[in-house]
Amino acid sequence: MNRVLITSAIPYINGIKHLGNLVGSQLPADLYARYNRGRGREVMFICATDEHGTPAELAAAKAGKPVDEFCSEMHEVQADIANRFRLSFDNFGRSSSVQNRKLTQHFAGKLADNGYIEEVSEKQVYSNADGRFLPDRYIEGECPNCGYDGARGDQCENCTKQLDPTDLINPRSAISGSTDLEVRETKHLYLRQSKLKDALDAWIDTKADWPVLTTSIAKKWLHDGDGLQDRGITRDLKWGVPVKRGDADWPGMEGKVFYVWFDAPIEYIAATAELADEKGEGSAFWERWWRTDKGAEDVRYVQFMGKDNVPFHTLSFPATIMGSKEPWKLVDYIKSFNYLNYDGGQFSTSKGRGIFMDQALEILPSDYWRWWLLSHAPENSDSEFTWENFQVSVNKDLSDVLGNFVSRVTKFCRSKFSEDVPAGGEYGEVEAALIADITAKVRAYESHMEAMDVRKSAQELRGIWVAGNEYLQAAAPWTVYKTDPDQAAAQIRLALNLIRLYAVLSAPFIPDASKVMLEAMGTTDDSWPDDVPAALGLLKEGHAFTVPENVFAKISDEDREGWQERFAGIRD
């Protein structure tokens, strides 16, 4: 496994994402990408903005901009924030790209050729005032069940009864409020997933190592009720990939576009192709990641996503690939996450509740957020963000355990010796014990990272930091120095090497701090410690270093209280 393809669920374009979105896909994907690069593997890490669909059109209209312009701007905003969170995408693409348009049309054509597309006539609500068909959720009216007036066409929020838009009493457009609605006949393409049910089922059965969350959601959709249902993959919209059968027009489908959920996962492939084009490379550049007949058979493909995305990645997208009967790369492992809650409730994009990525970076550097979010990733159940927990965890782990270690070692050396790695003395039993301990812990850390056990990895890494403090306590160079300065020099030499080791191991979690630590140690050698004893002898006597200013400043009670108040309400 020397080549790893990593994709993060692609964030929707209509706004800045909150920390719950971040921790469920992009951030753990970045952790894994950085780790694999650190191990010397070839990595392709792909993300993009998901730009099509009704919500994008409405958000653009609200902003008073043409939808393509709106998406371009929002893409730049999201790309900038991702960059500032140090999300190390090889490409952050756009689902509205030419490459995606072509691939999406190509897949649809192949699916049709192979008998996996069906044309279905159906009735949908059309709003004359809005000049468009309305998705169920954009129709409001009085609930026939409980009388609640704000019921939506898909479900009544008040009594939770599932509805059909035609059930509503006095229906109106949620967009304009117009009651000038009519039911119109319209023709759409359906992906015949039901024909692939057995193949999908058998495929999922081979994935015994996947998280329960992933397989249980997939199984539920496969077996619940009438089993896997066919799915409409076209819409009566303007903004999207025009429906075509490969390069050819699709009679009867004029003016329609593919449904976002059809083209969004294909963007994973397209974004890699976008990168090839940007680099002026040919198709071989991206096909070796995506075509098993063109070099991708030895690629390990891992996807990261929140639980709400699982059905599309375990069923719809694989159905698209299988149905094409072409040798596209299927996912090897799906890492899914539960939800992160905010202070007793859900983060909510639509309600503006919680902390959004841009706001987070306004108040603290990305490493603080990365550490907390990853070390509390909602892997086994939903988890919760509270300001108290955030303050305590970050202060303890980053400032006290790691930052202070760097500080005490470098400052001691500067005051007793100099800002060079001191010469003299030899490693003894205590040092041998430490090296053995660190070696075991590094191996454990690696195996947790390989397994994508995010919280366990964070715990193990913290344990490695703690081991340094334990060593200092046991060795007590400040005491040894009084009687045997050479021995103290050897101890500090080891401790300085620990700082470099910590920088390398910690980089996937806290890349900026790692960089600061490496720079302070005056080295650019960030090679992975396959040989821990050797790695701990890398900085030799006389090697110059500097004392970094507080690697992690603490979060004060005043800060925390201020933020708590600032983020208690709803974003404007």
Place this chain on the structure above:
RNA sequence: CGCGGGGUAGAGCAGCGGUAGCUCACCAGCCUCAUAAGCUGGAGGUCGCGGGUUCAAAUCCCGCCCCCGCAACCA
């Protein structure tokens, strides 16, 4: 009987057949190099409730209660 996830020390979590663990908070001690940081030890749990299987159950089975999410064209 809709489906799934979860209910383990004050808080947040791990363990998932063999004498109940981790982090934080709390108490005591040690160190004094360091970001009032570090290290060691301690107190604290009838592992949601009730049955059952077993030499042995937090861990397997049955029933019940509670919390969260999902319930397919909203991404």
